[in-house]
Amino acid sequence: FPLSFPCSLFPLSPSLVRLCFLPLPVLPPVTEQMRRIKQKRTAFSTPPTLEELDESAPQTTKGELAGWYGYDFANSVFFNSVLLAFLPPFLTMLAKNAEGPDHKFTLFGLFDMSGVTYYPTMISASVVCQLVTFLLFGTIADFGAGRKQALMFTAVCGALACCAFIFVTDAVVDLAGILLIVSNVMMGLSVLYYNAYLPLLVASTPEVRISAGSAEYDDVRNAETNRLSNRGYAWGYLGGVILLVINVGIAFGFSPGCMQW
Numbered sequence: 364f365p366l367s368f369p370c371s372l373f374p375l376s377p378s379l380v381r382l383c384f385l386p387l388p389v390l391p392p393v394t395e396q397m398r399r400i401k402q403k404r405t406a407f408s409t410p411p412t413l414e415e416l417d418e419s420a421p422q423t424t425k426g427e428l429a430g431w432y433g434y435d436f437a438n439s440v441f442f443n444s445v446l447l448a449f450l451p452p453f454l455t456m457l458a459k460n461a462e463g464p465d466h467k468f469t470l471f472g473l474f475d476m477s478g479v480t481y482y483p484t485m486i487s488a489s490v491v492c493q494l495v496t497f498l499l500f501g502t503i504a505d506f507g508a509g510r511k512q513a514l515m516f517t518a519v520c521g522a523l524a525c526c527a528f529i530f531v532t533d534a535v536v537d538l539a540g541i542l543l544i545v546s547n548v549m550m551g552l553s554v555l556y557y558n559a560y561l562p563l564l565v566a567s568t569p570e571v572r573i574s575a576g577s578a579e580y581d582d583v584r585n586a587e588t589n590r591l592s593n594r595g596y597a598w599g600y601l602g603g604v605i606l607l608v609i610n611v612g613i614a615f616g617f618s619p620g621c622m623q624w
Contacts, residue, residue: 423567428591431564434557435595436602438518441550443603444610445525446486450543453528454482460533471537485540489547496548497555504559514556521549564591 458478461468467475476484503513524546531539565571565587574583 421567422569422572423564427564431557431560431591432595432598434518435599438550438554438557439599439603440606441521441525441546444607446547448607448611449614450528451482454485454536454539454543455479457531457533457536457539458482461536468536470540481536481540482543485543486547488540489544492544492548493551496552500552501555504556510556510559514553517549517553517556521546521553524549561588561592561595 455478458468458476458481461478467477469475470481470484500513503509524542527542528539531542565584568587568591571580571584571587574580
């Protein structure tokens, strides 16, 4: 994208963030324990010991891992069934029905385009919006205490925007583009907040905590990261495939009009 290069070189200063009405995340207070760790360790020092870690912090439970896997199982349906399978032919069909004699329609009353280019244009616009929102709101995933609330808010907003497609008809083609942008941006942000939990889950697993202070700490942590990440991907693919098969069966079994797609 043309915007990606300058945006990557231009850091978001606090003043710019305030101009965008984004509240700055509240960093946790620096405790005496953190000061001791910072004094004892450098960027390339040995792994943390059990004394340096917060021994009172609870370990990662099976229920927490099941919840983390379950979210990937659920949100993959949006990307597999909605963005990949159903929205492209659905939006293209709506746009073609709205075309005039010149095989074009007016988008938002400003741009003339053909129905074939409608979905690619809207999905590209949603990705550009993702670029901006990720830069502005991505820090919530790593700082402050709003990670869970942000995950819930973006997931619910994305799901509601996706459900709102039921109100889209040939007369409101513009609404379909807006819903596509909103749903893709919100679901993308939710995945960002979801992935931010992985380092926290890994750091609190029994295997990683036991290896603290040993030479195998980095290897164990990387192995646990790969293990949890791979399982999350596996559950995501499984959920996406299962719901895709169900959705295709419902669409073609109860809606003969889908055959024209």
